[in-house]
Amino acid sequence: MEERKIRVLIAKPGLDGHDRGAKIIAQALRDAGMEVIYTGLRQSPEMIAEAALQEDVDVVGLSILSGAHLALVPRIIELLRANGQEHVKVFVGGIIPEEDVPVLKAAGVTEVYGPGTSTREVAEAIRQAVLGEEVH
């Protein structure tokens, strides 16, 4: 058996058309040895949850710049759970006001990253979140 590959879905829910950040993080996670499924712009929560299911990912990374995170993120987590994927870790990146971070975490988000976060930090947090849990 080969080493455990971490599978990550990178998606952009909602309507904003800026995918630079999503692409950069996708590439950084690939360079960190992960298998990254990139689904691109304008994904509905249903599409994201369905892709996460079919791809059996460990992590869903959501890039949101539109300000609609409080509507989109809890809905996606709800759908993941409804599909039996409660083990999937959800990370959010983008422009998220500080006061919304606790709300997102309470909804089940593992971590929220704003502009300027180093991609290495994100990769390490993902590795910890996925592999750390399996050791215990």
Next chain:
Amino acid sequence: MRKSTDSDLVERVLAGERLALARLLTHVENDTPVGREALERLFPFTGRAHLVGITGAPGTGKSSLANRLAMAYRKLDHREPPRVAVLAVDPTSPFSGGALLGDRLRMKDVTGDPGVFIRSMASRGAVGGLARTTAAMAQVLDAAGFEKVLIETVGAGQSEVEVARLAHTVIVVDAPGLGDDIQAIKAGILEIADILVVNKADLPGAENTFRNLRLMLDLTFPEEREGLWRPSLVRAVASTGEGIPEIIQAIEAHKDFLVKTGSWAKREEARLWGEFESLLQAALLARWRDQVGEEAYQQTLSQLTRRQISPWQAVKKLLERDSMISE
């Protein structure tokens, strides 16, 4: 961690549960004991799906084409349209071991359809356009009741002939502006085509590409012959759906041809034997690696690095250590 989601995978896959299918595909991709046992139990349920390979150079539009074909199959005028699975292989980075799997990007139209299942996979170091476990994953999808399994290769170009061994029908996608007619003639990839698609047929130069391919076909297949499949040549624009009905027609005509001439059974046999042989090779290699031991192996590699021995001498040296295989 995921004990509960992993119990009775085989039963749940046969019952059509999508989460179980996704989990089992991961087990098979990672070649776990669970995956191996499941493959054995699912084997009697395999052999029904029509495996359709889609190959061609990067940027020719393989993913868009797979998306359109899946969509078209689902809208066929049947009481019950076929269920379609897509296995899309992208390259693993040889440096990091990671992979960026971007084929889903072009397959948005079919994500909501319960009769469609798309799975991306990384090549994980295998060459030839597929990953080592692509065939096994196609078997799982076959057993899960998908009548059409579209297999999209990495798309690295001329050496991607693995898919011909796996698929019943191979579609080679070409597009204008990728190379002159010499490329078309020298590329072994064209010889594996059952259907040739000139995609992006709305771009300048498409007629040239089309003519070159037709000329090549005329030279290779100068006349119609009973029992010989002459590859279909189709123009398409995957982004708009133009030419898709013709491709579907060609795929189905090829299937009928295979069944009628007995080639279907022959291909199945060749595929099973090939799979057996590659498993045997992998098993023998793994067993041999165990016997040689890591230390001797690494020692030989470092001698090789220092150019104290040649690659062939390195192989001989290791084989001589092994009592099973002596020179």
